[in-house]
Amino acid sequence: MACKYQLLKDEEGEVQRHGNYYEEENDSTGCSGATLPRTRRLFVNVAAFVVVLMMLSCGVHKFFFPGASTADSLPRKGNAQKIPSTTQGPFPPTTVSFDESLTFASEDLNASNPRVQRKASEMEPEQIFIALSGDDAMWVSWVTGEAQIGQKIEPLDPNSVASVAVYGTESGRYTKTVNGSSEIYNQLYPFAGLDNYTSGIIHHARLTGLKPETKYYYKVGDPYLGAMSEERSFTTLPVPGPKSFPARIGVIGDIGLTYNSTSTFDHLMMNQPELVLMVGDLVYADLYVTNGTGAASYSKEFSDTPIHETYQPRWDLWGRFMEPLASRVPFMVIEGNHEKEPQVDGITFASYQARIAVPHKESGSPNKFYYSFNAGSIHFVMLGAYIDYSRTSEQYAWLKQDLAKVDRSVTPWLIAAYHPPWYNSYTAHYREVECMRISLEALLYEHGVDLILNGHVHAYERSNRVYNYTLDNCGPVHIVIGDGGNHEKMALTHADQGPEFCPNPQDSFDEFGNCGFSFEAGPAAGKFCWDRQPEWSAYREASFGHGIIEVVNSTHLLWTWHRNQDIFNGVGDQLYVVRQPGICPNQPIV
Numbered sequence: 328m329a330c331k332y333q334l335l336k337d338e339e340g341e342v343q344r345h346g347n348y349y350e351e352e353n354d355s356t357g358c359s360g361a362t363l364p365r366t367r368r369l370f371v372n373v374a375a376f377v378v379v380l381m382m383l384s385c386g387v388h389k390f391f392f393p394g395a396s397t398a399d400s401l402p403r404k405g406n407a408q409k410i411p412s413t414t415q416g417p418f419p420p421t422t423v424s425f426d427e428s429l430t431f432a433s434e435d436l437n438a439s440n441p442r443v444q445r446k447a448s449e450m451e452p453e454q455i456f457i458a459l460s461g462d463d464a465m466w467v468s469w470v471t472g473e474a475q476i477g478q479k480i481e482p483l484d485p486n487s488v489a490s491v492a493v494y495g496t497e498s499g500r501y502t503k504t505v506n507g508s509s510e511i512y513n514q515l516y517p518f519a520g521l522d523n524y525t526s527g528i529i530h531h532a533r534l535t536g537l538k539p540e541t542k543y544y545y546k547v548g549d550p551y552l553g554a555m556s557e558e559r560s561f562t563t564l565p566v567p568g569p570k571s572f573p574a575r576i577g578v579i580g581d582i583g584l585t586y587n588s589t590s591t592f593d594h595l596m597m598n599q600p601e602l603v604l605m606v607g608d609l610v611y612a613d614l615y616v617t618n619g620t621g622a623a624s625y626s627k628e629f630s631d632t633p634i635h636e637t638y639q640p641r642w643d644l645w646g647r648f649m650e651p652l653a654s655r656v657p658f659m660v661i662e663g664n665h666e667k668e669p670q671v672d673g674i675t676f677a678s679y680q681a682r683i684a685v686p687h688k689e690s691g692s693p694n695k696f697y698y699s700f701n702a703g704s705i706h707f708v709m710l711g712a713y714i715d716y717s718r719t720s721e722q723y724a725w726l727k728q729d730l731a732k733v734d735r736s737v738t739p740w741l742i743a744a745y746h747p748p749w750y751n752s753y754t755a756h757y758r759e760v761e762c763m764r765i766s767l768e769a770l771l772y773e774h775g776v777d778l779i780l781n782g783h784v785h786a787y788e789r790s791n792r793v794y795n796y797t798l799d800n801c802g803p804v805h806i807v808i809g810d811g812g813n814h815e816k817m818a819l820t821h822a823d824q825g826p827e828f829c830p831n832p833q834d835s836f837d838e839f840g841n842c843g844f845s846f847e848a849g850p851a852a853g854k855f856c857w858d859r860q861p862e863w864s865a866y867r868e869a870s871f872g873h874g875i876i877e878v879v880n881s882t883h884l885l886w887t888w889h890r891n892q893d894i895f896n897g898v899g900d901q902l903y904v905v906r907q908p909g910i911c912p913n914q915p916i917v
C-alpha cells in the first residue's frame with residue numbers, strides 16, 4: 328500500500344514543494360506510525376539547516392527583515408558590531424592607517440599568464456562581455472580574429488565574419504537568433520619608431536525580449552564558419568519596481584591588470600554579484616609605450632614621448648581576464664581618464680567606444696560617455712567626467728531630463744556613478760573636478776540622489792551625507808572606491824596632513840577647468856585644504872578591495888566595502904543608507 332508521503336513526487340518522480348507535503352500528510356495514511364513522522368522530522372531538519380545556511384549567506388538581512396524600517400532592527404554583519412546607518416550620522420571623521428604589511432603596488436600580469444593568454448584560434452569568439460540594455464534586453468560583445476601591432480598592420484575586414492548570437496531558456500536549445508554588428512578600431516601613432524595597432528573584430532549583439540529573473544543560455548560567433556563559442560548563461564534582473572531587489576551589486580574602480588587586480592576580481596567573484604559597476608580606469612594600457620614597455624608612472628618614465636602612447640594589446644589581455652565573470656554577469660562601465668588614450672587629430676577613447684557596450688541610446692543619451700539604466704528598485708545615472716558637463720552642455724540637458732523622468736514609486740533608489748570624486752580628502756586628485764561638482768551637484772541634490780560612486784583615487788573613502796561641502800542630512804553619501812589594484816600606487820597621504828601634502832590650487836584641476844579655490848566659510852575658511860580630516864569625511868582607509876550594494880527595501884540599502892586582505896565575508900566598512908521620505912523633501916515618499 329502506497330504511503331501518503333509518496334504523493335510528494337510528481338509523475339516524473341520529482342519531489343514537490345513541501346507545502347503539498349503537509350496538505351497530504353494531514354489526511355489519514357496507511358503507513359506505519361514510525362515512517363511518516365521520521366521522514367517529516369528529517370525533512371524539517373534538513374529544511375531548517377538549509378534556511379540557516381541561507382540566512383548566514385551574504386543576503387542575510389532579507390531573510391530576517393524583509394520589511395525592516397529602522398536600522399536598529401536590522402541584522403549585524405562582519406565583526407558583529409552594530410552596523411551604523413545614515414540616520415545616526417554625521418559620524419566623526421575616522422582614518423585607518425595603512426597596514427604596512429600589505430603591498431601598496433604590484434606588477435602587471437604579463438602576456439604569458441594563463442589568465443590572459445589567447446586560447447581562441449582563427450575566428451573563434453573570445454573576450455565575451457554582457458551589459459544591460461534597457462529593462463528587457465542584454466548586450467553581448469565579443470572579439471574574433473587576432474589583433475596586430477607593429478610598423479606594418481593590415482586591418483581586418485569586419486564583414487569577414489558574422490555577428491550571430493543565439494539564445495534561449497534551455498541549455499542547448501536556442502529559440503532566438505540575432506544578427507549584431509561588427510567593427511574594428513585602430514590606434515595609430517604616426518611618429519618615427521612607434522608601433523601602430525589594429526584590433527580584432529569587435530562584435531555587439533542585442534538580445535531582446537528577455538523575461539525578468541530568468542536564466543538564459545547563449546552562444547555567439549559565426550555559425551557559417553563553425554566558429555561559435557561555448558555555451559554561456561546569465562540570469563536577468565528583477566523587473567523594475569519598489570520591491571525588486573537584485574541580491575548583490577558589485578562595484579569596482581581602477582582595477583587594471585596586476586596581481587592585486589586578480590585578488591580584487593577573485594574576491595568579487597566569491598561575493599557572487601548579479602550586476603557589476605565599473606567606475607572607470609579599466610585597463611591602464613596607457614602606462615605603456617608601443618613597444619610593450621610599461622611603468623608605474625608614465626610621466627616619470629616616458630616623459631619625452633611625442634604623444635602619450637599606449638600598448639593596446641593590454642586591452643585584449645584584460646578582456647580575457649574579465650571574461651569568466653563578465654560573460655555571465657552584466658558589467659556596466661563608465662569611462663575614466665585612462666580610457667582617453669589620445670591619438671593625433673584629437674581622436675580619443677577609441678578603444679573604449681569600440682569595445683564597451685552601454686545602453687546610451689536606450690536611455691536617450693547621444694553617446695557612450697553618459698547614460699542611465701534600471702536595476703530592480705534602483706535607477707543608475709552614469710556620468711561623463713571627460714566630456715562637457717557645464718550647465719549649457721548636452722550632458723547637463725540629458726541628465727536633467729533623465730532625472731525628471733525617474734518615477735521613485737518604481738525605482739525609489741537613485742544612484743549616480745562617475746570616475747573622479749568630488750569629495751576626496753586624499754592628496755591624490757584632491758578637489759580636481761571642482762568645476763564638475765559646481766555644475767552638477769545641485770541637480771543631483773535636488774533630485775535626491777542617495778549614493779554617489781567614484782574611482783580615480785586609489786584608496787577607499789566614505790563621506791557623511793553632504794552637499795556643497797556642508798553636512799546635510801538630505802544629501803547623498805559619496806563613496807571613493809578606486810582601490811581595484813592597478814599598477815599605479817596606492818594613495819596613502821591626505822591633503823590635511825600638513826602644508827606639504829596640500830596641493831596648490833593652481834595645479835589641482837583637470838583639462839576641463841580650474842574651479843578650486845580656498846573655502847569662503849566653515850572650519851577651513853581661507854584655505855584650500857583642511858588642517859584635519861574634513862567633517863564630511865566619515866571613514867577613509869588605503870587598502871585594495873571592492874564594494875557590494877544590497878537593497879533591503881525602499882528605505883534601506885546596505886553598502887559594504889570588502890578588503891582583499893580579508894577572508895570571504897570579511898568587512899572593511901559597512902553602512903545602511905536610509906532614505907527619509909518624511910523628513911527630506913528631495914526624497915519622495917513611495
Ligand SMILES: [Fe+2]
Nearest residue numbers: 608663664783
Ligand atoms: Fe583615474
